[in-house]
Amino acid sequence: xxxxxxxxxxxxxxxxxxxxxxxxxxxxxxxxxxxxxxxxxxxxxxxxxxxxxxxxxxxxxxxxxxxxxxxxxxxxxxxxxxx
Ligand SMILES: [Ca+2]
Ligand SMILES: [Ca+2]
Numbered sequence: 575x576x577x578x579x580x581x582x583x584x585x586x587x588x589x590x591x592x593x594x595x596x597x598x599x600x601x602x603x604x605x606x607x608x609x610x611x612x613x614x615x616x617x618x619x620x621x622x623x624x625x626x627x628x629x630x631x632x633x634x635x636x637x638x639x640x641x642x643x644x645x646x647x648x649x650x651x652x653x654x655x656x657x
Contacts, residue, residue, distance in 0.1 A: 593620075610635045 586607030597620035628637040
Protein backbone atom coordinates (compact mmCIF):
# COMPACT_ATOMS: atom_id res chain seq x y z
CA UNK A 575 0.00 0.00 0.00
CA UNK A 576 1.81 3.13 -1.19
CA UNK A 577 1.87 5.97 1.27
CA UNK A 578 2.96 9.48 0.27
CA UNK A 579 5.79 10.71 2.46
CA UNK A 580 5.71 7.92 4.99
CA UNK A 581 6.52 8.99 8.53
CA UNK A 582 9.56 7.56 10.31
CA UNK A 583 9.30 3.91 11.15
CA UNK A 584 9.56 3.05 14.79
CA UNK A 585 8.88 -0.13 16.71
CA UNK A 586 5.14 -0.35 17.24
CA UNK A 587 4.42 2.48 14.85
CA UNK A 588 1.35 2.02 12.73
CA UNK A 589 0.17 4.18 9.88
CA UNK A 590 -3.37 4.19 8.58
CA UNK A 591 -3.89 5.70 5.15
CA UNK A 592 -7.37 6.90 4.29
CA UNK A 593 -8.25 8.07 0.80
CA UNK A 594 -11.26 10.32 0.65
CA UNK A 595 -13.68 10.72 -2.22
CA UNK A 596 -12.60 14.33 -2.76
CA UNK A 597 -9.09 13.18 -3.62
CA UNK A 598 -7.51 14.03 -0.31
CA UNK A 599 -5.38 11.51 1.53
CA UNK A 600 -5.14 11.27 5.30
CA UNK A 601 -2.28 9.44 6.99
CA UNK A 602 -2.71 8.74 10.67
CA UNK A 603 0.32 7.45 12.53
CA UNK A 604 0.50 6.01 16.00
CA UNK A 605 4.18 6.16 16.80
CA UNK A 606 4.20 4.31 20.10
CA UNK A 607 1.42 1.83 19.49
CA UNK A 608 -0.79 3.02 22.33
CA UNK A 609 -3.76 3.30 20.02
CA UNK A 610 -3.76 7.09 20.08
CA UNK A 611 -2.70 8.90 16.92
CA UNK A 612 0.44 10.97 17.34
CA UNK A 613 0.74 12.36 13.82
CA UNK A 614 -1.97 13.06 11.29
CA UNK A 615 -0.85 14.09 7.84
CA UNK A 616 -3.20 15.30 5.12
CA UNK A 617 -2.60 15.57 1.41
CA UNK A 618 -5.34 17.97 0.49
CA UNK A 619 -5.28 17.45 -3.27
CA UNK A 620 -3.95 13.93 -3.60
CA UNK A 621 -0.77 14.97 -5.44
CA UNK A 622 1.34 12.86 -3.12
CA UNK A 623 2.67 15.85 -1.23
CA UNK A 624 1.42 16.14 2.33
CA UNK A 625 0.10 19.64 2.86
CA UNK A 626 -0.85 19.75 6.52
CA UNK A 627 0.57 17.84 9.46
CA UNK A 628 -1.01 17.65 12.89
CA UNK A 629 1.22 16.53 15.75
CA UNK A 630 0.49 15.52 19.30
CA UNK A 631 3.62 17.13 20.66
CA UNK A 632 2.98 16.52 24.33
CA UNK A 633 1.51 13.03 23.94
CA UNK A 634 -1.69 13.84 25.78
CA UNK A 635 -3.70 12.20 23.04
CA UNK A 636 -4.76 15.45 21.47
CA UNK A 637 -3.28 16.88 18.31
CA UNK A 638 -2.05 20.30 19.36
CA UNK A 639 0.43 21.39 16.73
CA UNK A 640 -0.24 22.17 13.10
CA UNK A 641 2.56 22.18 10.57
CA UNK A 642 1.84 23.46 7.11
CA UNK A 643 5.30 22.97 5.67
CA UNK A 644 5.22 19.60 3.90
CA UNK A 645 7.95 17.24 4.98
CA UNK A 646 8.82 18.88 8.26
CA UNK A 647 7.93 15.74 10.12
CA UNK A 648 10.08 12.72 9.43
CA UNK A 649 12.53 14.25 7.00
CA UNK A 650 14.45 16.40 9.43
CA UNK A 651 13.34 19.78 8.44
CA UNK A 652 11.51 20.69 5.25
CA UNK A 653 12.37 24.09 3.89
CA UNK A 654 13.09 25.90 7.10
CA UNK A 655 16.61 26.26 8.31
CA UNK A 656 17.84 27.70 11.53
CA UNK A 657 21.24 29.31 11.84
CA1 LIG B 1 0.40 7.01 20.27
CA1 LIG C 1 -1.03 17.80 -1.62
